[in-house]
Amino acid sequence: MNYTQKLTLLVIVLFSTFAFAQRKKEPTIQEKIWGKEVLTEITNIPEQWKNESAVYLFRTIDYIYDRPHNSIEYTKISHSRIKLQDQAAVTEFSTFKYPVNNSYYSYGMSKVTNKLTVGVKIIKPDGTEVVIDTEKEVIENEKEKKLAIPNLEKGDIIDYFFYENSIMGENDLYHYSPVENYVNTVYPIMNYKFALTTEKDFFINYSSLNGAPELTRKDIATKNKKDNRREYFFELTNVAKNNSKRWFYPYLELPAYKFQVNFARTGKYEKKAYTFISEDANKIKSTIKKEDIFNFYEDKFRPYGKLGDVQRFLKDKKFSSNEEKIKAVYYYIRHKYFTNYIEALIVDDADIIYPYEYYGKNPIFFNEEKDFIRFFAAFLKEEKIDYEILVGTKRYNGDIDNLLLESNVNFLMKVNTTPALYIESFNHISNVNRINHLLEDTNAYALKVTDRKYIEDIETITFPKSTYQQNNNTEKLVVTISDDFSVATVNKTATYNGHNKLDEQKDRLKFYDYVYEDYKKYGTKPLYEKIKNKKTKAKYKKEFEALIAKMKEKQKEKFKSHSNNEYSFEIDNYDFSIIQTGRYSATEPFEINEQFEITDDLIKRAGKNYVIEAGKLIGNQVEIDEKEKIRDHHIYMGYPRSFNNEISITIPEGYTVAGLEKLNTTVTNSTGGFESSATVNNNTLTITTHKFYANNFEKKENWNKMIDFLEAAYQFTQEKILFKKQ
């Protein structure tokens, strides 16, 4: 066959394929989705939902994982049909805004094509369907696509879908992002369906939670049986709406599903998967057992790290115990491999100089938690100190027995000194012996390390829990009232302990508050001293000082607004100082001092006397309104905690105090309590309060007990005293 003949044949083949394709037109996405058999006949809303703003007649979520040709394809279709019962719902669905969707990029060696298609139609009360031409109507700019929905009225049904599709050139191994969702939405749902469709070589981890039904499998006939294509699904009817609630973990209460799909081309690649993966693509893995944890992490925590810096640090230092040594090394490496770089990040961000050349050729930097653990393990191995690695999951994910996703795993090291030390990966405010509050009192696995090197066993443990006494805020206020009763000057010292200190430190500390104390403590050099070039050095100094000055201005504003939010009155003439950062020990508090004036709303004239809103000086308290007093769900809080206040007010000369009896309260029960007292000594009135939440969890049956002390604390803020003219 000569070349011309070949070409002719090719043309004919191509032409016939084309002609065939013409005859049997591929249905559009709209046709595929709207052509499917769905519950379109339902249009009436049950009586109990007649007063809802909108109701989903149905909502289906389809995840589809396919292997067309040499690619892997992911599709997510969320398709909803909603009856709009009021103007608010019409307005809500009047416009759609979504990201500019179609993109094409490279992922490793593969090319990825992403596409988002949106379809909308309206069903009028008489059954007429109006399909919106989304391609024509859409308005696009570089940020988003916008669609205004025409002809939408109260009583209409809106039927819409989002079709997300991603095709990737074939990889041997690919982990799709884990998915965690709960079924409930802001509107009630009459019919809900979740479906997951896959074929060969896709490995599924999946679990239904809190009453979401288990999956039903339906095999789908294909030309090649080996494809093993199947749909897994569950259905639910009459799902109530979900409103946001105080102290609530939805994944522990609402029907939900979690899953992750992994693609692995052959058995060889399954083993390389960096996540939990079932042994058989044909079987869903629904829980991760102790053995899975062991098998997966067994070889992932081999001690590894260059210990030169640590050795130099330890040289010539003596420690009274291993605990002391471990703590010292932990805080040292927190500085050496973290806070030491912070100036550079700040300077780079502010475009002052390009700083990274001043940190040597091989700076050590931990990209993830596991890197840190391996480094610290290397140090412990070197020091011949035994340890184990604890594998847990945060409380809001559920018990470790129900663990499904690697992304839900957290690690902690337990050093087997006496007493044991708990070590977590560091940040600028981390402490040895602080266990993430979301891990406290949860079950976990301990990976037992033999010879400080090999993980050879695993056992179940429970993380220790902290107490409300440990997680404490203590605020001491000294209040001085001006002679004319127009101004109250407050000097306030606040100490934050345990978990209570973490958020405060995060929120309030700026880099200069902790980086320089670290340089000083470890005798290391700040960036300024590393710069050799005189001109660069001069420029750096000027610009960096200006940057800090500006940051300090903002920090002061932030502190002030923090305090403003804490009280129900405006504060003025504000100043603050940080007494102690609390960064070098879990038991060392974070301590600040604040001074400010209150000119309004605290002191009210009453003839010759003055009414003082003394209760408000403890700061705003939780308000539980009548609606919130009814609770259907258990109560999930961060951690047990307590708050103490000590307020000293100098009684103005010539006045006595009345009304102290209202400031003496005690309400305590198994869930917590609020206690207060007020005493006068010489000319000083001292008010003390103590509020505590005994636990991090309460059953809903205990809600009334919590309300008792929360109401007592709130009521305290409403109490007034009288300065009575003698």
Next chain:
Amino acid sequence: MTRYILLLTLFTYFFTVGQKHSDPTPEHIQQAKKLKSEYPDENIIILNNKEYVSFDKAKKSNKVIVTHKNYEELMNVNHRSDIQKYLYYDGESYINTFKFKYRNKKDAYFDIRDEAVSDDEMFHHDARVKYANVDFPVQGYKYYFESVKTTTDIKYFTSLYFTNKYHTLKKQIKIVVPKWLEIDFKEMNFDGYDIVKKESFDEKQNTKTITYTVNNLTGEFDEKRAPGPSYVYPHLLVLAKSFEKDGEKQLLFNQTKDLYTWYKTLINSMDEKPEELQEKVTELTENATSEEEKIKNIYYWVQDNIRYIAFEDGIAGFKPDESQNVFKKRYGDCKGMANLTKQMLKLAGFDARLTWIGTKRIAYDYSTPSLSVDNHMICTLFKDGKKIFLDGTEKFNSFGEYAERIQGKQVLIENGDNYILAKVPVNAALKNKETYNFNAKIIDDALVGTVSKTYTGESRASFLYHFNTTKKDKREIALNNYLNNDDKNLSVSNIVTSNIENRDKLLSIDYNLAQKNAVSSFDDEIYIDLDYHKEFGKFEFKNRNTDYLFSHKKHLSSTITLEIPDGYKIYETPKEVHADTENYTIDVNFKQTGNKLTYTKKFILKNAVIKTTDFNAWNDIIEKLHSVYQEQLILTKHN
């Protein structure tokens, strides 16, 4: 585990060179410090700003092109400043130059972005912005900023503002007007500013040069509820009247008639098919028993069923969408709604016309023909010799009542080839009356009793709008939270309302109220915080530079009647507060009759504004009011 942090030495080198001569000189630092002490609230000061405006005839169209050049010398007077420098443009303009230089005049390269402008009010429009994030690393640091913006049609070049975002030490606007262009620059808000104008003629070029200079110009005010910029800042209103091309005079907007003619051309180009509305109009009017009922049925249907979704892209910013489209889509902008109202009313046999109007935000009227005069469209109904204005964008607006934003404004009404000028009537504050009556007695340290509230006019419209656009299932809670101010000390029960969809009748809400923690007993005395609402108690104007505008004129009347418990008397009646000025009335009274204390308050904001000239007197009266609010009512036991 370890990784190299990349050494971009080359980059560092360029960076260092780029910045080499840009550090502030000692003189600049000194100057910045001095400026900071003079203007302590400022971070950036424009030392010098020059703007040049020139005009050219478009080669391929019958339009005049405007080139607007801007040069700024910006200095950082604070420690460090990070600002966003931006310039807007749209479908009728483009930006040719947008660049920065260091103090040594070498180019400074910033990442210049160009994005569509998002606007919550408008679903889609053609406004875009070019911007850069600019850092001034130390005090005294300077940049030169340069921009050139071209407006492709002089019609859209409507004003030139003197005020910049930042305080400006020296400003010059130079306008070069060619002989072929007839143009006026109306000087607006020049009072109080030392703006110097000079004119010169260049015989050779055949141009007139107008130069305005001004020193020490305060930057824009960042103040809420301020009047529109056309009231506040000195500016030139550009009135391009005509130009000569190929020996012929081309009319721009020489007089109001020309503006109207242009608008009318757009209206005439609409492809109206009112027959498509006929069925709805019949449905709305067939059972109406009076003409007024017919009108209301149509007007209220438009208010309730047409959602405000605006597409203001190019000519769509001026030309209304056809009524049949708005009707079918059930959404539109003000022009679309005005046109639909007009067409529906016409089908019902009424004389209704499109009407252009500048809302209260705009300082101009039609004596200055310019596209900046109006920003809104309504419909005028001619009935029984009267003109009634209908604004479909207003929700729950009662027929015959006018929203504050259009009251007193001049309107341009279509009238064939001609036009009619008229004014929207101004309503008195009383039309928006809101009342509160609380009959209270003391029970267990709480104030307990019945409350009656009423609303009319804009207070009613505002209430109805918020209530009816709240989700159905949340309305009960929302009403409760509104009445108890979301405060657990106020407990509200037995709520009875009038028809909460009726926009024509007095709206009333009656309920029982228990106000806890308002009463404190000390020994034999009772201290009462009688007034929960304390309206305007903290409404002082501190450091404000612009008038304060309320959403509408207010007439609040509140009466709290307290039953004094047996065996008690009032220790001291609080002081009364009275003020009556052109813009407001405040009246606070206490009166005891038998065992009842009647506490009345009246607040009338006659013109929905507190002017800067009122601030001192207003603050004085608010301070008095505040001290009354802070004072406790004392009841003492009598023998």
